[in-house]
Amino acid sequence: MNKRTTIADVAAYLGINKSTVSRALNNPNRVSTELKERIEVACKELNYIPNVAAKTLASSSSKSIVLVVPSFTNSVFAEIISVVKAECDELGYNLLIGDATYTKFGEEKVVENFLSRNVDGFILSETEHTLDTKRMIDSANLPTVEIMDSIEKPNFNANFGVNQIEAAACLTEYLITKGRKNIAFCSTWLDRRAMLRKLAWENTLEKHGMESHRFFQTKETTSFHNGENAISAILSQWPETDAVFFVNDDMAAGAIMQCQRFDIKVGKDLDIVGFNDLDFAGVINPRLTTIRTPRTKMAKLAVKTLVDIIEGKQVTSLSKELPFELMIRESA
Known part of the structure; x- marks a missing residue:
C-alpha cells in the first residue's frame, strides 16, 4: 500500500524546512509568491492532499x-x-x-x-x-x-x-374570494409546516362559516403520483369539492395532470393550489397558483x-x- 504524501515529503523534495511548507499552505500571504508557487507545483507532482483531521485537531475548527x-x-x-x-x-x-x-x-x-x-x-x-x-x-x-x-x-x-399560518390563510382567503365554498385540504405526513398550513385552512374556513371536514391525508411520500391518487380519492369522497389546497406543489401538479385525463377543467370546474412555487409551477398547464417562499x-x-x-x-x-x-x- 502506498504511503500517503506528507508535508515532510514535500519539504524534502524541495530541500526546504517543513515549517516553511506548512506556512505556505496555511498562511500563503506569509511567504513569497515565487515560493508559494514552487510549493503548489510540488504538492501536485507528489499528489499531496492536506490532512483535514490533523488540521482540525490543531485548530479546533473543521x-x-x-x-x-x-x-x-x-x-x-x-x-x-x-x-x-x-x-x-x-x-x-x-x-x-x-x-x-x-x-x-x-x-x-x-x-x-x-x-x-x-x-x-x-x-x-x-x-x-x-x-x-x-x-x-x-x-x-x-x-x-x-x-x-x-x-x-x-x-x-x-x-x-x-409565517406558515399567514401564508396558508392568504391562499385560503383567495379561494374564498373567488366564490369557492367546498374547499378541501390534502397533505401527506403532518410535519410542523403541514400542520400549520392545515390549521390556517381550518381557521379561515370557520371564520367564514364554512365547513372544514374535507381533509385528506395520504400515507405515501410527496410526489406527482401521490397527488394523482389523492385528487381521485378526494373527488370520490366529496364530489361537491370545488377547490383543493395541496400542502405542496408536487402533489398539486400530479392532481392537475389527473384532472386533465378525466376532462376536469382546472381553474373552472375545480381550483387547485399548491405551496412553495417550485420551478415547474410556472410552466405546467395550467400554471399553478401557489405561495412563493423565499x-x-x-x-x-x-x-x-x-x-x-x-x-x-x-x-x-x-x-x-x-x-x-x-x-x-x-x-x-
Whole structure:
C-alpha cells in the first residue's frame, strides 16, 4: 500500500524546512509568491492532499457546517441544499448534510452523529426539537440557525423563515374570494409546516362559516403520483369539492395532470393550489397558483449569519420573518 504524501515529503523534495511548507499552505500571504508557487507545483507532482483531521485537531475548527433537512427526496430541500452549498464554497466552508426523515428523533440522531466530527455549526430546517437535541447543541456551544418557519423566539442563535399560518390563510382567503365554498385540504405526513398550513385552512374556513371536514391525508411520500391518487380519492369522497389546497406543489401538479385525463377543467370546474412555487409551477398547464417562499434568501442569510457567528463577527440580524408571495395563475 502506498504511503500517503506528507508535508515532510514535500519539504524534502524541495530541500526546504517543513515549517516553511506548512506556512505556505496555511498562511500563503506569509511567504513569497515565487515560493508559494514552487510549493503548489510540488504538492501536485507528489499528489499531496492536506490532512483535514490533523488540521482540525490543531485548530479546533473543521471549517464544516452541517445542514439538516427533513428529506433528501423533497424538491424544496434540493434547492436549499444547492444554495447553502454554493454559499459555503464561497466562504471556504465544507458542507455536511443529514436527513432527519421528518422526525424530531431523526434530527436528534443526525445532530449526535455530527457532533462527534467536531463540526463548527448547524443549520436546522425545523424549529421543533427534542430536549436532547437542544441539550447536545447547547452543551457543545455550537452556533445554530433555524430556517423555513418563522418563530418569535429562536431556539438557538438565529431564525429565518416564513409565517406558515399567514401564508396558508392568504391562499385560503383567495379561494374564498373567488366564490369557492367546498374547499378541501390534502397533505401527506403532518410535519410542523403541514400542520400549520392545515390549521390556517381550518381557521379561515370557520371564520367564514364554512365547513372544514374535507381533509385528506395520504400515507405515501410527496410526489406527482401521490397527488394523482389523492385528487381521485378526494373527488370520490366529496364530489361537491370545488377547490383543493395541496400542502405542496408536487402533489398539486400530479392532481392537475389527473384532472386533465378525466376532462376536469382546472381553474373552472375545480381550483387547485399548491405551496412553495417550485420551478415547474410556472410552466405546467395550467400554471399553478401557489405561495412563493423565499428559499434562496433564507438559505443565504442562514449561511452568512452562521459563519459570522463562528468567526466572531458582528451579526446584524438574528431573527427575521421573510415575506411570502401569492402567485396567482390559471389553476385558480
